[in-house]
Amino acid sequence: MPKGVYKLPEIKNEPIKSYAPGSPERQALKQKLVELSKGGLDVPMIIDGKEIRTGNLSDIRPPHDHQHLLGHYHQGDKTHVQMAIDAALKAKPAWEAMHWESRAAIFLKAAELIAGPYRYDFNAVTMTGQSKNAFQAEIDAVCELVDFYRFNVRNMYELYGMQPNSAPGIWNRTVWRPLEGFVFALTPFNFTSIAANLGGAPALMGNTVVWKPSKTAVYPAHLIMKVLKEAGLPDGVINLVYVGGKEAADVIFNHREFAGLHFTGSTGVFNGMWKTIAGNMDKYKSYPRIVGETGGKDYVFADVTADAKQVATALTRGAFEYQGQKCSAASRAYIPATLWDGVKKYMESDLKSIRMGVPEDFTNFVNAVIDEESFNKLAKAIDDAKKSPDAEVVMGGNCDKSKGYFIEPTVILAKKPDYITMREELFGPVLTVYIYDPEKLDETLDILDSSTDYALTGAIFSTDRVNIEKMTSRLTHTAGNFYINDKPTGAVVDQQPFGGGRASGTNDKAGSVFNLLRWVSPQTIKETFVPATDYMYPNFLED
Structure with missing residues (x-):
């Protein structure tokens, strides 16, 4: 067999096709x-x-x-x-x-x-x-x-x-x-x-x-x-x-x-x-x-200088793409009180326009969760939040498994930072938001760090470079994949090698x-x- 020190073919990321109408x-x-x-x-x-x-x-059956x-x-x-x-x-x-x-x-x-x-x-x-x-x-x-x-x-x-x-x-x-x-x-x-x-x-x-x-x-x-x-x-x-x-x-x-x-x-x-x-x-x-x-209990943390529209887009995509069934999906968010009204307004607009249904209809953004066990777990968590004095379902919250295992994109507002869905992984289209006092940024960063054993992905949003540096340093052990002004999902091979520490x-x-x-x-x-x-x-x- 001939010998040699071989040069590899060019290795590059595979381009993503758009699947746009008419393509x-x-x-x-x-x-x-x-x-x-x-x-x-x-x-x-x-x-x-x-x-x-x-x-x-x-049996092999489609979840939807x-x-x-x-x-x-x-x-x-x-x-x-x-x-x-x-x-x-x-x-x-x-x-x-x-x-x-x-x-x-x-x-x-x-x-x-x-x-x-x-x-x-x-x-x-x-x-x-x-x-x-x-x-x-x-x-x-x-x-x-x-x-x-x-x-x-x-x-x-x-x-x-x-x-x-x-x-x-x-x-x-x-x-x-x-x-x-x-x-x-x-x-x-x-x-x-x-x-x-x-x-x-x-x-x-x-x-x-x-x-x-x-x-x-x-x-x-x-x-x-x-x-x-x-x-x-x-x-x-x-x-x-x-x-x-x-x-x-x-x-x-x-x-x-x-x-x-x-x-x-x-x-x-x-x-x-x-x-x-x-x-x-x-x-x-x-x-x-x-x-x-x-597992992961992945977060988005915004400071007072963040752009509300950018944060809302990151949450909509990060929490609800593939029904939140990504290890990296955003499942908890910390939003300053001064920013919440704007983030909420944009998210409500997003969720009103999102379509949910079978994947064969290419206009559907949200499809079904994987099986009945997952559906039941998610439905119970949403139902518990509706009944709890410590939480409020402010967007979505509907569930239907009559034809497929469909969970509507849901946002829970936690009235205390240690509410269960701020700590435990659900693996579905459920995002929990905690609104913090802007004067207590350091304290809230400590809460984020100590609320869960997971440390897979996390994201911060800020336009203040001093704050970006401060939060990046403070949260260094909270995520193996850390994002600045982006959603905490979508790692690309050879660009963001993926994996987390602690219980992740x-x-x-x-x-x-x-x-x-x-x-x-x-x-x-x-x-x-x-x-x-x-x-x-x-x-x-x-x-």
Whole structure:
């Protein structure tokens, strides 16, 4: 095989298509949505490159029309988890030995397939299965996914280039080995791109993976596997299983070859897995890598100099895009009393014009929340706020699950800063606002910092540079992704590496070299060209 120090193709962010009326992409996507709505889906697991059908069928239904059956997926059990582990371990030696440029080519080709011939498939399955509008699907299921695959390759290239210095007569090298064993990827419903990256990043670095997606996002996961196979991914490198969380955990976390966990989901689930892993340390060949991005109680904080219209726009977008089902979504806001009337007026105008309904109607800004469990939790929180003397529902507040799981964009006014929805994550289109005394800015910043254990995203609005500097410094540990005069959502790969601290995760920054570092175990090699032949050192010689 020819050798060389290869130069990568140009790596850049995937442009976002507009889907404006009359555009060719709008027409193409609508056609895909019509095709998908016909149903008949039969979604198997993929283990060792083979389709596994169990006959134990679970429904696939759109959240915005839960009476419509799209098809079924085949539910597995513990035996399938073990099969997936066996397949991953069998595939590992050849995959680990494959030249890095071949692994890179697979993921670069997958990115081109998703950006090209599969673009509307990915958007359609995400819109239908996860109830996203066209724009939200485009920035997630296509652009961010493509960016992850492309920039991970560039980051791998740069990581491999991190090499030590050498003294005269010596050559020092670092080998970036994959982990020993297999990696478990446990992925969420809300971002197709995140689901693809959690298994893809470790695999790119030479690891093999057992992947369990959310039960509400199995079809996008299956489509990802289809594209990776077409791109040349060998059988067994990533193995896709549809099983219960406990079934997966019982097998995976008791296996000697368990090498790492790549997770996005709730803080409670992550903490539980961490405890299980810690209790099983004597079973493992090596210390497992634990990487997780978890919950958030993300904020917007405005001072008296902020522009009310800008703040209102950031809140409308930050809180209600994709029904607030983003880890980064604005769910609490601190607004000075002098600014609230203006912010409220603009938000009321926004919410009056927002349309809510099925994603197939491209004019709908808000669609359904993911399932009945989520709907019930959100509806109860809104109902509790309506009854509480410490809160008031000032916008929205209506809920309807007769056809789909629809929660109207809702704004709760908290009469005290520690009201429950100012502290606890809801993961839906519910924003809680606390109005503070402008004379108590420092005190309110302290309240913001201490109200919750989460520290994922946050945003400040101000036109006063002194205040911007002051608030940025004071809030430094409250958010892993911090925004000045912008909404706290919409991180772009290679521009704002994403992740938070405290109870929001390990902050390993998906899509960056920092994340890829977690999936390798460096080995230092020292080669001496002319070895010593005398054990003595000069200091031992006599005067």
